[in-house]
Amino acid sequence: MWLGEFxxxxxxxxxxxxxxxxxxxxxxxxxxxxxxDRATFIVTDGAQRVGLVRVEDLDDPTPTFDLRIASALRRQGHGTAALRELARWVFDTLDVERLEGTTRQDNVAMRRTFRAVGFVKEAHYRRGWPSHGGRLLDAVGYALLRTDWREGTTTSVDWNDEPDIVDGPTGV
Ligand SMILES: CC(C)(COP(=O)(O)OP(=O)(O)OC[C@H]1O[C@@H](n2cnc3c(N)ncnc32)[C@H](O)[C@@H]1OP(=O)(O)O)[C@@H](O)C(=O)NCCC(=O)NCCS
Known part of the structure; x- marks a missing residue:
């Protein structure tokens, strides 16, 4: 079975x-x-199978996914191409406004892949990713908006939205 072998x-x-x-x-x-509520696609480069993407929460306003490229074929553009294709499939097939993904903070390759496709970081989960040996590492969440996908734009998160707590809450 290819899936198990992979x-x-x-x-x-x-x-x-x-x-x-x-x-x-x-x-x-x-x-x-x-x-x-889920689907799995084999990623190919036209000639060979190079990876796998499993997308879930298809019945939710925000589907999410797991993307994996074969070890020897990483850093050759397959991850970016696969994520682009996944985004196209999600926005063409589903009536959703967002596609979301989470990864470990130190997963530089995945973080760069998110950004290459237009995803924007919108969450940081401190000690949110259980790692080998029970260690808890930070996790980061990215999402791609349908509007950004369609327009080729990048909508940033407004991180400066904390209510002013210096003088205490007003009107209380
Ligand atoms: C994460 C993963 C899917 C990326 O796929 P890929 O085919 O290797 O990525 P690409 O070749 O499309 O490269 C995408 C970007 O990541 C960068 N990149 C890839 N591997 C990298 C590495 N090891 N270190 C630093 N940057 C890396 C590329 O330079 C490129 O950046 P750029 O667009 O700024 O030039 C792949 O590395 C993988 O399968 N990793 C193991 C499984 C995994 O961690 N999946 C994520 C689950 S949350």
Whole structure:
């Protein structure tokens, strides 16, 4: 089975929890990869299979995804191309305004891939990503808006929106 072979043959340094073929078989049986609210696509470069993208929460206003490229084929543009294609599929297929993804803070490759496709960082979860050995690392959340996707624009988050707490709340 290609899926099992792919998942056990490559390194996933930013994913906690080992995956073996039995787990993949179990997950396939229980609809982890395909179902009413999720779908999994094999990423190809036209000639060969290079990766996998699993998108979920398709019945939610904000679908999210997991993208994986084969170890030896990383940093060749496949991740960016796959994420672009995923965004196109999501916005063409679903009536949603956002596509979201979360990764570990130190996953530079994924963070740069988000940005290459027009995603904007909009969340930072301190100690929010359980890592190997139970260590808790920070996680970061990015999202792509349909409007930015359509217009080729980048809408920033207004981070300076904290209510003024220096003088205390007013009107209380
Ligand atoms: C994250 C991942 C999907 C990116 O796919 P990729 O094919 O390697 O990425 P690309 O070749 O399209 O490169 C995208 C950007 O990341 C940068 N990049 C890729 N690998 C990098 C690395 N190891 N270190 C620093 N930057 C890196 C590229 O230079 C490019 O940046 P730019 O657009 O600013 O020039 C891939 O590395 C992967 O599968 N990693 C393991 C699984 C994983 O962590 N998935 C994320 C789940 S949350």
């Amino acid at each position: 998942l056990v043959s490559h390194d996933w340094p930013f994913h906690a929890g080992a995956v073996d073929r039995d787990l993949v078989t179990e997950r396939l049986r229980h609809g982890y990869y395909d179902g009413p």
